[in-house]
Amino acid sequence: MKSVRLLFASGASYVAMATHAHADPVSLIATAIHGFLLSSTAVAATAAGTIATIAANVIVGGAFVGLSMIGRQRQPGTVKPSDAKGTFESGESSVIEGLGRVRVGGLKAFGNTDGSTRWRLVCRLQGPIDAIEAYFVGGREVTVDPDGDVSSPPWSRSGGSWMKWEDKKGTGAETAWPALISAFPELWTSAHRVRGIAQSLVTFFNPGLASDKYLSLYQGGVPDTEWVARASRVFDPRDESADPDNPATWGWNENGILNAVHVLRRDPAFTSDRFDWPLITTQAVKADISVTTKTGTEKRARCWGMWAWEGARKDTMEDILRSIGAEIRVTADGKIWFELIDDDPLPEISFEPRDIIDLEWMSGPEAVERPNICRIKYYSPERNYELADIDMTGIAWAKIDDEVTRYGPKYHDVELPFCPSASQAQRIARRLFLQARADTGVAVANMVGLAAWGRYYGEIELPDLGDLEKVRLSPPRVDDGRGTVEIPFSVWPSLPAWNPATDEADAPEPLPEMQYESDLPTPNAPTAALHITYPVSGAKEFRVGYSLPAVSFSTIEATYRAYAGALPGSWSGMNEQSTFAYVAADLLGLDVDARVRIFNGDDGSYYSDLLHATVAESNSACGQPNLVSGGTNVSGDFVTLNVTVDADELRCASIRLDRRVDTGSGFGAWSTRDEQDVRPFQDRTFGDSYTGFGMSPHTVEWRLITKTSGGVLGTPRTFSAQTNPN
Numbered sequence: 001m002k003s004v005r006l007l008f009a010s011g012a013s014y015v016a017m018a019t020h021a022h023a024d025p026v027s028l029i030a031t032a033i034h035g036f037l038l039s040s041t042a043v044a045a046t047a048a049g050t051i052a053t054i055a056a057n058v059i060v061g062g063a064f065v066g067l068s069m070i071g072r073q074r075q076p077g078t079v080k081p082s083d084a085k086g087t088f089e090s091g092e093s094s095v096i097e098g099l100g101r102v103r104v105g106g107l108k109a110f111g112n113t114d115g116s117t118r119w120r121l122v123c124r125l126q127g128p129i130d131a132i133e134a135y136f137v138g139g140r141e142v143t144v145d146p147d148g149d150v151s152s153p154p155w156s157r158s159g160g161s162w163m164k165w166e167d168k169k170g171t172g173a174e175t176a177w178p179a180l181i182s183a184f185p186e187l188w189t190s191a192h193r194v195r196g197i198a199q200s201l202v203t204f205f206n207p208g209l210a211s212d213k214y215l216s217l218y219q220g221g222v223p224d225t226e227w228v229a230r231a232s233r234v235f236d237p238r239d240e241s242a243d244p245d246n247p248a249t250w251g252w253n254e255n256g257i258l259n260a261v262h263v264l265r266r267d268p269a270f271t272s273d274r275f276d277w278p279l280i281t282t283q284a285v286k287a288d289i290s291v292t293t294k295t296g297t298e299k300r301a302r303c304w305g306m307w308a309w310e311g312a313r314k315d316t317m318e319d320i321l322r323s324i325g326a327e328i329r330v331t332a333d334g335k336i337w338f339e340l341i342d343d344d345p346l347p348e349i350s351f352e353p354r355d356i357i358d359l360e361w362m363s364g365p366e367a368v369e370r371p372n373i374c375r376i377k378y379y380s381p382e383r384n385y386e387l388a389d390i391d392m393t394g395i396a397w398a399k400i401d402d403e404v405t406r407y408g409p410k411y412h413d414v415e416l417p418f419c420p421s422a423s424q425a426q427r428i429a430r431r432l433f434l435q436a437r438a439d440t441g442v443a444v445a446n447m448v449g450l451a452a453w454g455r456y457y458g459e460i461e462l463p464d465l466g467d468l469e470k471v472r473l474s475p476p477r478v479d480d481g482r483g484t485v486e487i488p489f490s491v492w493p494s495l496p497a498w499n500p501a502t503d504e505a506d507a508p509e510p511l512p513e514m515q516y517e518s519d520l521p522t523p524n525a526p527t528a529a530l531h532i533t534y535p536v537s538g539a540k541e542f543r544v545g546y547s548l549p550a551v552s553f554s555t556i557e558a559t560y561r562a563y564a565g566a567l568p569g570s571w572s573g574m575n576e577q578s579t580f581a582y583v584a585a586d587l588l589g590l591d592v593d594a595r596v597r598i599f600n601g602d603d604g605s606y607y608s609d610l611l612h613a614t615v616a617e618s619n620s621a622c623g624q625p626n627l628v629s630g631g632t633n634v635s636g637d638f639v640t641l642n643v644t645v646d647a648d649e650l651r652c653a654s655i656r657l658d659r660r661v662d663t664g665s666g667f668g669a670w671s672t673r674d675e676q677d678v679r680p681f682q683d684r685t686f687g688d689s690y691t692g693f694g695m696s697p698h699t700v701e702w703r704l705i706t707k708t709s710g711g712v713l714g715t716p717r718t719f720s721a722q723t724n725p726n
Contacts, residue, residue: 077311078319078417081379081386084306087122087224094311097126097266098231099320100254100304100420101133103385105226109194114183118204118222121177126309127170127198130230130252132570133561135165138223141607143559143573151573153555154216154602162205162217165225170198177201200225216602228385230567231306234262237277238284244272252567254420256301256324257284260338263307263320264328276335286340287324293423294500295507301325301340305379305418323379323418325428330454343431343495347470348455351443353463357484358444365437371412372403374433378416378425382510387415390422395505397430412436422507427498434493435472442488449485452476457492518603521549523596525609526558528650531588531617533709534677535654540586542615543679544594545579545650546608555599556581563591580650580680587615618651622706622714625655628683632702632721639721640689641702646681652714654678654707657686662699670703692723 079096087105098104106124113119135144142152149161156162168174174195180188202225207213233250236242236258242249253259261280264270287301301324307316321327326340365371374397380388392398403410414429443449443460452458452473459468471489478485498504528545544558558581559571574581581596594611597604630643647655656675660667676684692698699722706714 077307077309077313077316079306079308079311081306081417085226085385087226094308095126096124096306096308097263098129098229098306099259099262099418100231100302101228101381102231102304102306103136103226103228104306105224106200109199110180110188112184112187116206117183118206119180119183120200120202120204120222120225121180121194122200122202122225123194123197124200124227125170125198125229125231125306127168127172127196128233128247129169129198130233131567132167132227132229133568134228134571136226136228137163138220139226143557143571145573152557153599153604154213156555157207162207162213164203164205166201166203167227168194168197168199170196172196174199179203198229200227232259232262234258235265235272236284237281244275244277254299254302254304255284255287256303256320256326256418257287257338257340259303259418260317260320260324260326260328263313263316264336266309267313270336274334274336276331276333276337279331279335279337279339283326283337283339291423291427291498292500293421294504295423298421298423300424302420302424303418304381304420319416320418322414322428322432323416325424325431327456329456332454341431343498345457345470345492347457347459349452349458349473351445351458351460353461355448356443356445356460356463359441359460359463360444361439361441363439367403368407369410370403371410371433371436372400372407373409374398374412374414374429376414376416376425376429378419378422380422380508381420382422382508384511387417388508390425390505390508392426392505395426395503397503398433398505423500423504426504430498430503431493431495434495435490438493439491440489441471441491442486445485445487446483447478447485449476449487450478452485452487458489460489512606518600518605520553520598520600520603520605521551522606523548523598523608526594526596526611528618529560529592529594529611529613529615530650531586531615531709532582532651532653533617535707535709535711536675536677539584539677540588541582542574542585542587542592543580543582543650544574544596544611546581546596547579548596548598551598553598553600556596557599557604558594558596560592560594562587563593568593577679577681582679588617590615617709619708619710619712620651621712622647622649622652622708624715624717625704625706627717630685632719634721634724637692637694637723637725638689639691639700639723640687641719641721642685642687643704643719644683644685645704645717646683647678647706648680649706649714650680651708652678652680652706653709655684655686656705656707656713657688658703658705658716659688659690660701661690662701664696664698667699667701673702675707690723692725694725697725698723 084096084104087108089108104124106122108120109123110121135142142150142155144165145151148164148166150163150165151161172195174193176188176190176192179201181190204222230252234253235244235250236253257280261275288299290297291300303320303324326338329337329339374392376390377387380386412433414432416425416428419425453476455473458471458473460471461468470492472492474488476485476487524547526544526546530543532541532543544560556576558574558576560574561568561571574583591614595607597607625645625647628644628646633640645655654675654677657673658670659673660670673688674686678684686704688702690700699720702719703716705716
């Protein structure tokens, strides 16, 4: 093709002998409204407004935290992740909505104190959201128990916490916070409902101004708080129970196509009947197809990120479409849908030499201007949900070495603020980079060229040579006076099949979460996650086993989260012991993550690596119980057993005491005298007595035996005594 491109670059044109195009003309409206769809900002005032407007008098009577404009969003609709992670104060802040999984601070909508306890109401996202997966205080991750207590040091205390964290998902059914009504009855009433906003009420308790604890908690003032949340619930046409016009039936999804549709539908002008749901369904399925990456597989097109309702909708939509590798399309009937862009798209129209009156070919940008190095940023969970760079060193497609040597580096920056995957980002960036280097041209046809309206991809057969070039079509321009149609195009790059081993750079190394300054070593990942059914009470328990570093520490924090399908819940605290932790919960059969860290005072280690496991019983036989103290006693014809024992296996669920007696003709059957539920290293005391009633010496034997949830008996520890009649 090199000679062909040189020929076209020299200004050669070809006159067609006839006009012909292999496509039926489509409605001119299909292409004409394309730009409007991207640029629409027609969100009704009743639907948009500011958080302060929606909150309906959230900011009241001088109780507002402040009026600085720190939180004012920039004009583009896409929200910069570093801005959204902060907790800001503002009298005017656009409604912020999340897609997929996001880390977000929010607007301090209300703050006040009664002189000791402090309250902060933080509006985080447009609701409803799906779930909260992680909590952060002052940049450090903490555990929030189901009752709202923050159980991580330094906030934990005996019998409670110095901090309480309560959340609402923004379903629209919110009622006023009782704590605020009680504390500030003149400022906060039942009318202050803050409906439709995913929000947190954080309560900070005062340990006493003179205490060392006060300084450790509040030396920098009241700390900011953040979530990692599964954000907006979106309509999925594949869900038969979902109604496109009833948000209560929607669910969370990171599917790029469904999230793009969701953002456009936030404009009230785009009602559900304006979309082609069968075509959207087809593309949503494609977005969920697993593709191979350097480290395994992942869904093809995921979408995470945040956007502001009052920003430019055009910028938001373009950022989303670029981040998921898709484009907006319109059917011949004027229905809207979104299509993923393939590396080798199928032509929708074909032009032969006889269809084209004139063909002008322009080589790509001049070498001194043509981009020769591709740089990529994406919304990186590895970098704490910030826009992060990918090191493309050694990736051949991302750098044209000979051009860099000749002309110096010319960068093509690809920023994908709604792309949560380094692999996805690179697959998209390769195409965008090569498109930026592509040849372009204009094909002039007579009115048959109108067949290109609404078409995105075509083939042009080059005159004389017979070669076919795949092209990306731009909207045609009609010259009524001359009776011609100009069809601008760019030559589609030849993209070989993606080879993750050579085409994909590693994702950035995960950036550790901000932790406490400490020299404490990081514990190893927990070793076991077991389900226990207590044989006596029938109660259910979840246990995690671990081995901690051989250093001095004062506190252990073990946490777990259970999965619903493929989605994790939030982290929950446990009751920690030296080698294990437990919590009353029935998690049998569920997938869980577990982790542990240690503290020495307020100095904490990093969390261990995660144990990911499916919770199951373990019914291997345990060893014999450990004797802590006690034994047998004989007093004439009366014998007793009084012992304290424990068991050290994580799987042990109870210890049972059995007895049998030999009255002179052999031992009888074992009979159970007592059974007690037990945890590892938990002392259990057993006592029993027997009298021979003055008869010949009787031999009494006891056994203490461990038992698992499934009833498997372990090795017994036995005791024996003989009566001594007078």
